[in-house]
Amino acid sequence: xxxxxxxxxxxxWSKKAYAGRTMAASGCGPTAIANIVSxxxxxxxxxxxxxxxxxxxxASNGNGTYWxxxxxxxxxxxxxxxxxxxxxxxxxxxAKGNRWGVILxxxxxxxxxxxxxxxxxxxxVKGYEYRNGKHYLYVSDSxxxxxDGWYTYEEHMRGLIPTLxxxxxxxxxxxxxxxxxxxxxxxxxxxxxxxQVKSPIGLNVRGGAGTSYxxxxxxxxxxxxxxxxxxxxxxxxxxxxxxxxxxxLVKVGTGAGVSTNVVAGGTYTLTxxxxxxxxxxTGFRNKKRSELTPDGKKHARVGxxxxxxxxTRVTVLEIRGxxxxxxxxxxxxxxxxxxxxx
Numbered sequence: 001x002x003x004x005x006x007x008x009x010x011x012x013w014s015k016k017a018y019a020g021r022t023m024a025a026s027g028c029g030p031t032a033i034a035n036i037v038s039x040x041x042x043x044x045x046x047x048x049x050x051x052x053x054x055x056x057x058x059a060s061n062g063n064g065t066y067w068x069x070x071x072x073x074x075x076x077x078x079x080x081x082x083x084x085x086x087x088x089x090x091x092x093x094x095a096k097g098n099r100w101g102v103i104l105x106x107x108x109x110x111x112x113x114x115x116x117x118x119x120x121x122x123x124x125v126k127g128y129e130y131r132n133g134k135h136y137l138y139v140s141d142s143x144x145x146x147x148d149g150w151y152t153y154e155e156h157m158r159g160l161i162p163t164l165x166x167x168x169x170x171x172x173x174x175x176x177x178x179x180x181x182x183x184x185x186x187x188x189x190x191x192x193x194x195x196q197v198k199s200p201i202g203l204n205v206r207g208g209a210g211t212s213y214x215x216x217x218x219x220x221x222x223x224x225x226x227x228x229x230x231x232x233x234x235x236x237x238x239x240x241x242x243x244x245x246x247x248x249l250v251k252v253g254t255g256a257g258v259s260t261n262v263v264a265g266g267t268y269t270l271t272x273x274x275x276x277x278x279x280x281x282t283g284f285r286n287k288k289r290s291e292l293t294p295d296g297k298k299h300a301r302v303g304x305x306x307x308x309x310x311x312t313r314v315t316v317l318e319i320r321g322x323x324x325x326x327x328x329x330x331x332x333x334x335x336x337x338x339x340x341x342x
Contacts (some may be wrong), residue, residue: 003139004147005035005125006046013047013111017060020283023050028121029065030073031142035123036100037077039169046142049073057231057243058211062283064119066232067163069103073285074167081167081244087153090133093166094128101137103164105155106273107303111155113147117303118286119275122147149313151236162273162310195235197321198225203249205242209234216242224252235284247281248320261326261334267315270331276306281322287329296328 002087008014008027019026023046030049035196036043051057058069067083073331074081084090096254101124105115115122126138133154140267141147153155197203197219205217209231219225219240227235227246235246262268276292277284287306289297299312305327318325324341 003042005032005123006038008046008142009144010046013045013050014130016047016050018050018054020062023047026062028142028314029053029070030122030141030280032123033070033073033126035076035140035142035148036102036167036169037079040078049077052076054210055232056209059210060233060282062285065121065238067104067233068232070121071163074165076103079167079169081165083163083165085136085163087161087164090164091128093125094124094137096128098168098170099128099166100125100169101164101166103137103139103161105157105160106162107251107301107305107307108160110157110303113151113156114145115141115147115157115160116145118305118307119309120205121295126155148189164231171262193227194252195225195227195246196252197221197225197244197248198250200289203244205237207241207242209236209243211245213243215290219244225249233331245281247283248264249322250320251322262341263317264316264319267313270308270312271308271340271342272310273301273341274310274312274331276308276326276328280320280330283332292328315340 008023014024016023027046027050030053030227031046034044034046034049053065053069053073056072058066058072069158071081071083073147073170082093093100105120107117120143122142125140126139129136134154136149136150136152140145165310194219200221202221203219204215205219206213207216211235217240227237229236233246234243236243276287278287279318286302289300289306292300292306299308301307301309314326316324316326323330324333
């Protein structure tokens with residue numbers, strides 16, 4: 001069944017650059033959001049949402065959309081959102097009416113339906129029903145598989161959803177937000193943390209939280225900077241006068257930020273499903289499952305790409321910034337105020 005809504009492969013925006021790739025490759029997040037917010041703002045397209053996410057630091061280079069960007073964008077477009085880590089609170093919200101949602105699927109198949117081979121956002125539109133002991137959700141699939149229509153959680157989704165969001169869609173309208181080429185004030189999570197640059201070639205300072213912003217300066221390797229705001233994987237350093245990519249920073253002191261206590265030689269547990277990369281940052285490619293160690297393959301999700309399951313125990317061999325090298329490759333230790341290892 002063809003999509004009745006927006007699709008990331010639509011030729012109007014499929015080749016548009018997004019998150020280090022294209023909308024066709026990484027645009028399921030902005031497309032799912034557009035399928036919801038266009039009910040309030042008829043002129044909004046996935047390309048518009050992609051621009052908003054990029055300009056606010058929620059486009060993860062080579063990795064799609066940061067989870068935090070889903071709520072941020074829905075809120076910005078006038079659809080107040082709640083993120084859920086389990087299904088019952090989501091169902092309770094949906095039952096209130098005027099609620100739509102976004103689901104993140106991990107790789108896998110349920111009831112003959114394969115939602116994705118890696119990670120994929122879809123929108124829940126039109127409604128939710130509870131009948132005969134089953135939860136029915138109407139899906140608008142933003143990807144190429146075209147899984148539009150009614151599905152039940154119990155038969156088609158159970159065990160495949162690491163997180164999801166509900167949002168209010170009340171039919172009222174308000175001016176749609178627009179990307180800001182240089183936000184007048186930094187936005188994001190407030191912290192006050194001291195870092196040191198760990199990049200042999202130095203680190204660019206940009207006018208906003210993302211590579212789409214102009215370079216306005218630079219920091220030499222080993223320079224210490226205080227980060228006071230975090231947006232995605234970008235930090236605002238007032239002494240440097242702009243934003244820097246936190247993939248190349250090492251924490252040397254903490255204020256209100258996250259303390260992980262992860263050290264080389266230690267063994268830790270992943271708190272959520274984690275992609276494995278070829279290097280310490282989202283600019284490095286995702287490894288394929290076939291490239292993992294034999295032990296890594298035992299703990300990986302089914303699919304083409306290497307995704308270690310939540311609860312996997314990993315041994316850290318090396319640390320660079322907020323990334324750790326494990327036997328199978330590189331995984332993120334923390335991002336913003338979220339820890340991925342304990």
